[in-house]
Amino acid sequence: MMTFHPLHEQPPRISTPAPQPVPVGSSHDGRGAHQGLRPCWAAHGRRHAAHRHRGRPFEISDGKLEISTPPTPWHQITTRAVQNLLDARYPSTLSDVPLAVGDNGRRPDVIALELTREEILDRRLTIALPDMVKVAVEVISHDPDPRRDAIAVRRDRETKFAEYASVGIPEYWIVDEIPDDPRDATVEIFRLEAGRYRLASTAKLSDLTSRAGTPRIASATPPEATSEEL
Structure with a gap:
């Protein structure tokens, strides 16, 4: 995020x-x-x-x-790649749309919905409810300031991690930079089990997008563990 x-x-x-x-x-x-x-x-x-x-x-x-703050080019390109990936798996996806999480209001970078695009338009959705969401994605944007960076990382990896689990969103993806490869990203896929997220797989985004037939943001490297569906 x-x-x-x-x-x-x-x-x-x-x-x-x-x-x-x-x-x-x-x-x-x-x-x-x-x-x-x-x-x-x-x-x-x-x-x-x-x-x-x-x-x-x-x-x-x-x-x-x-x-x-405005997203970086890396954040925008990566978010678009993730959304394209999920578009192939779910009826619809949205980016930067408010999501009601208990008494908090979040804006995941991407959400995958069980609703079709036609249903979204017919209902005139302005804010998503957790029971509509199959996957929530946060793309971490690192800040040059160490204190702000730590806050941002903790928000995605701890605060939202707990919030999204508490409202029953089945999957949570955390997308992060690869320090020595600015063209790629790591994707951690967590699945809800007994009310808690458990790590199901970790992969490079380039591997996931190449396997799904969507545009890649980096040259492929040997595959790592991927989600069962990908």
């Missing part, structure tokens, strides 16, 4: 009435109203609207708004 920094500045005032809580479900009555809402999203409604207006992505963690 992209590195996030807490929001310190006061967002600008907006003249429109305070928005309704951000929806956590797919219900939409066609008139702009949503059903199935979380109080925690309502508490930050005005700030949410302001930053959506600015086009700045955010997450909510323990009631705090965290604004993301």
Whole structure:
């Protein structure tokens, strides 16, 4: 996931009435109203609207708004490769879409859904629910600052690891850089067993994409352990 920094500045005032809580479900009555809402999203409604207006992505963690920094080219290219890979396995995939996780709001880099694209459009989805998601993916973006980098890595490898398991998402993929190969990435595939994620396989992204017939971001090396489905 992209590195996030807490929001310190006061967002600008907006003249429109305070928005309704951000929806956590797919219900939409066609008139702009949503059903199935979380109080925690309502508490930050005005700030949410302001930053959506600015086009700045955010997450909510323990009631705090965290604004993301722009993704690096490596992050964008890698995320696209992972999404292409999952597109071949699931009815639909989405990137950087809000996901309601208990009282927190996350934005996985990629999610694979059991819904078709037509169902997504017909339901006018704005936020995904955990029971729609088959795979959640976080692509780690390392920060030059050691302290911020440690926070970002811990968020993906510990905090979200526990959160996604707690809401029953069947698979969690953590994608990370390979220090001596800027064109490739490692993919750790965790599967939910008895309420906890257990490592099922680790592979290079180039191996997974080449086996699936999707564009590779690096020259193939001898295959490592891969997911059973790939």
